[in-house]
Amino acid sequence: GQQxxxxxxxxxxxxxxxxxxxxxxxxxxxxxxxxxxxxxxxxVLLIAxxxxxxxxxxxxxxxxxxxxxxxxxxxxSASIPSDVGIxxxxxxxxxxxxxxxxxxxxxxxxx
Amino acid sequence: DTEVTxxxxxxxxxxxxxxxxxxxxxxxxxAMYWYKQKAKKPPELMFVYSYEKxxxxxxxxxxxxxxxxxxxxxxxxxxxLQPEDSALYLCASSPPGEGIGELFFGEGSxxxxx
Numbered sequence: 001g002q003q004x005x006x007x008x009x010x011x012x013x014x015x016x017x018x019x020x021x022x023x024x025x026x027x028x029x030x031x032x033x034x035x036x037x038x039x040x041x042x043x044v045l046l047i048a049x050x051x052x053x054x055x056x057x058x059x060x061x062x063x064x065x066x067x068x069x070x071x072x073x074x075x076x077s078a079s080i081p082s083d084v085g086i087x088x089x090x091x092x093x094x095x096x097x098x099x100x101x102x103x104x105x106x107x108x109x110x111x
Numbered sequence: 112d113t114e115v116t117x118x119x120x121x122x123x124x125x126x127x128x129x130x131x132x133x134x135x136x137x138x139x140x141x142a143m144y145w146y147k148q149k150a151k152k153p154p155e156l157m158f159v160y161s162y163e164k165x166x167x168x169x170x171x172x173x174x175x176x177x178x179x180x181x182x183x184x185x186x187x188x189x190x191x192l193q194p195e196d197s198a199l200y201l202c203a204s205s206p207p208g209e210g211i212g213e214l215f216f217g218e219g220s221x222x223x224x225x
Contacts, residue, residue: 030211031211031212033212033213035214040218041218041219042115042201042203042216042217042218042219043154043201043214043216044216045213045214045215048212048213088153088154090212091212092211092212093211093212098156098159098167098169099156099212099214101153101154102153103152103153104151104152104153106151
């Protein structure tokens with residue numbers, strides 16, 4: 001089945017630093033989404049992207065839908081301690097009908 | 112109301128017990144999902160209900176039995192589970208039409224099978 005390669009697996013950064021993570025696939029998707037999961041909670045949708053090349057922001061978060069439809073990145077600017085959590089990319093609309101999740105990027109922010 | 116509510120939050124059961132997980136949403140979403148999540152892993156799809164009909168069963172063992180009594184409720188009946196079934200069980204819903212892939216997750220039910 002389709003797989004998403006998400007990197008990095010984990011990040012340890014200082015408060016105030018910018019963060020970048022990405023997802024790639026060998027096949028195309030029609031939709032890319034980014035979710036954040038905090039301990040003891042379910043994932044929460046951060047950004048949804050529907051068009052190749054689309055660049056969308058949500059506060060300090062910016063995500064892009066790659067022009068080839070096979071990749072997406074998420075940037076977080078000026079990180080703060082409450083940004084900690086696991087960030088999952090997800091693709092939809094490929095050969096499988098379901099939402100495919102990446103393995104996640106665990107973000108730790110040192111105050 | 113933009114919440115997906117799951118109960119119970121924690122459940123401990125023996126391998127011979129029968130229990131149920133419950134999920135409720137009042138956002139008018141017509142698709143509801145059960146996911147299983149192991150520690151440090153992404154959610155894995157188990158079942159999808161669309162307009163109260165089971166549309167996807169990801170080859171889940173029969174000891175897990177889903178039920179969708181109406182458009183707002185989703186249950187997962189558990190019977191004769193194994194210790195390896197211990198995990199966080201997440202319910203999600205999504206709006207019809209546009210917003211494909213935009214899942215609203217509950218907080219999950221943490222299941223421990225002894």
